[in-house]
Structures are given as C-alpha cells and as structure tokens.
Amino acid sequence: MAFPGLFEEVERSVKNRRGSPIIVSELDKIPKRNGYVRAMIFNQQLYVIATEGGIYSRGLSTLHALHRAILSSPDPLPNIEFAFNTDDRIPSVPLWGYARRSEDADIWLIPDFGHWSWPETQVGTLHEVQLKAALIDQARPWSSKVPSLFWRGALMGLELREKLLQATAGKPWADVKALTWRDKESMANDLKPMPEHCQYKYLAHTEGNSYSGRLKYLQSCNSVVIAHKMDWIQHYHSLMKSKGPQQNFVEVQRNYSDLETKISWLENHGEAAERIASNSVMSFPERYLTPAAEVCYWRKLIHGWSMVSFKPEFYDIVDGQSIWRGLPVESYLLERRLKWDPY
Secondary structure, three states, X not given: OOOOOOOHHXXXXXXXXXXXXXXXXXXXXXXXXXOEEEEEEEOOEEEEEEEEOOOOOHHHHHHHHHHHHHHOOOOOOXXXXXXXXXOOOOOOOOOEEOOEOOOOOOOEEOOOHHHOOEHHHOOEOHHHHHHHHHHHHHHOOHHHOEEEEEEEEOOOOOHHHHHHXXXXXXXXXXXXXXXXXXXXXXXXXXXXXXXXXHHEEEEEEOOOOOOXXXXXXXXXXXXXXXXXXXXXXXXXXHHOOOXXXXXXXXXXXXXXXXXXXXXXXXXXXXHHHHHHHXXXXXXXXXXXXXXXXXXXHHHHHHHHHHHOEOOOOOEEEEOOEEEEOOEEHHHHXXXXXXXXXXX
C-alpha cells in the first residue's frame, strides 16, 4: 500500500455505520447552513445539487479537489450522493467536513480547502508552499536555522493563543507575536509568508475557531512543529507521532506549562531535534500531504461512503417527466450558481 495509515478516518466512519446504513432522509434533514453543498457522483461525473451561501472560495476548492480525484481515477467509482459543509464547525451528522472532535462520530473527514488553494490569504496552493519551503530549507540547513520558537497569528479572542503569548513573553527562545489583520503596521512589521517560517528551527501550532488550517503549511518545513494537545482531528492526524523512532512533532500541554522544558530538551539534543524535523518532511510534504495521497484518500472515502449509504437517483420525476438532478460541476465552477438565464 502506497499510503499506509492514511485511511483510518474512512475506516472509522464506515465501521460506525455498518449496522445502520445512511438513508436519503438523513441527508434531507441536514441543516443547510452557510457553506453547505449537496452533490452526487453518477457514472463518473460530479454533479452539484444544492448549495447554501459560501465561505470564501472553500467550497470551490473542495469541488475542484474532488473532481480531480474522480477524473484521475484509474478505476470506476461508485455512484454516491452526499453533502459537505466548509465551515470550521459543523453538526455531527452524516456530513463531510474538514475537522471533528472525538465525540463527533458522524462527521466524515475530507481534506480541507487549503489542499487545493487558499487564495484569500495569498498562501496559494499547498504544492506552491511546499516548493518555496524546500528552496528555503536548501538555503538554510538545520544548523543555520534560527534557534527560536516562531509563531504569528491573530488572537481572535482565543484562550489557547493568548496562553501561548503569555508562556513565551520575554523568553529569549521565542519569537511569538500576534497579528492584527488590515493593520498596516502589523502587516508590514510582523507578517511573514508561510515558506519563510522555515527559517526557524521550531514552529508553534495552535488550534483556531476549531482546527487551524496552517498545520499542513508548517509541516512543509524542515523544522520541528510544536503543537499543544489538539481537540480537533483532521483526516491525516493519525499519522502524527509524538514519540518513538518515527516521531514527527513535539506535543505540549494545552496550557503550555511544559513548553519551556520541551524547548530546552530540543536545544540540548540537537540530533534528536533534527531527526524529528526530518521525519516530518518525509511523512508529510514528501508523502502524505501530496496530490497523490489526497486523491487516494478521496477515492477511499467515496468507496467507503458507498458501502454504507443509499444509491442515488439521477432523475427527479416532476409531472410525469424525468428531470436531471444537479448541474455538472464544470458548469457550476464557471458560473458559481445552479440556475441562471442565458446571457
């Protein structure tokens, strides 16, 4: 298997519904909140059935990514009907989403929008970040990286982020600052593009409104990612190892009470720290956070969903007439709407 361990979330979701298959009325009852998309795959074609609002370009990114997985599949994919929501927090129902908590058993995890692109923040595509990160890592090998813990981000009133600032205030080993979006001085002096994070040996990761989309970008660097114990799970988090020979990140308490101790240990065990950073690169930008791994995950998800879900109907019957359900995704992605008048 090319990507062992990647499909644990799909397997968990399938097991959860083995004795109680998903029925169409469950999808019908899902709240149509901002970021909602209902779609189906039928005879290898992706159709958009319904949408509600939209959160930046997230829904478009996810449809593009799913479409790529379908088009590039070497084998036929089963017909399925499903719904996803691109918000940070979604209800625990048979809905595809970017993140879940351990108690959100009914959410089926999908790669988040940033695996395709995050244009609003000018981060760009994940592959773009990885290419730029690799160039910086080539120019700045481990021995020449800044031996500091680096973090930039908006506080957003989040206790986790405020505690990080408190734990690192005045520490010589930390370069941690809060950003104020749309503040010219903050943007000019403190903002640093994601690839430039690779100049530092240690990169802090914090959750946001739920999960935080920055983790995969930090993992693009040949640096040690230091993350607090996370409440929110993404589709690939089972591959993160906090101990053992395959360790690829360092885990600290949610109140950062052991952060300084962990930094001190890393500084005093340079070879071990470098190995953790190297393991992260081999695990993520070189293997599991690649387009090849992503399309494999999507296809596994499609097959898994089909095993425990109803078979979709291609037509609605209206006044005795068979009416297509949904719009081919190619047209939806161009018009960004389901209905319109010609010209």
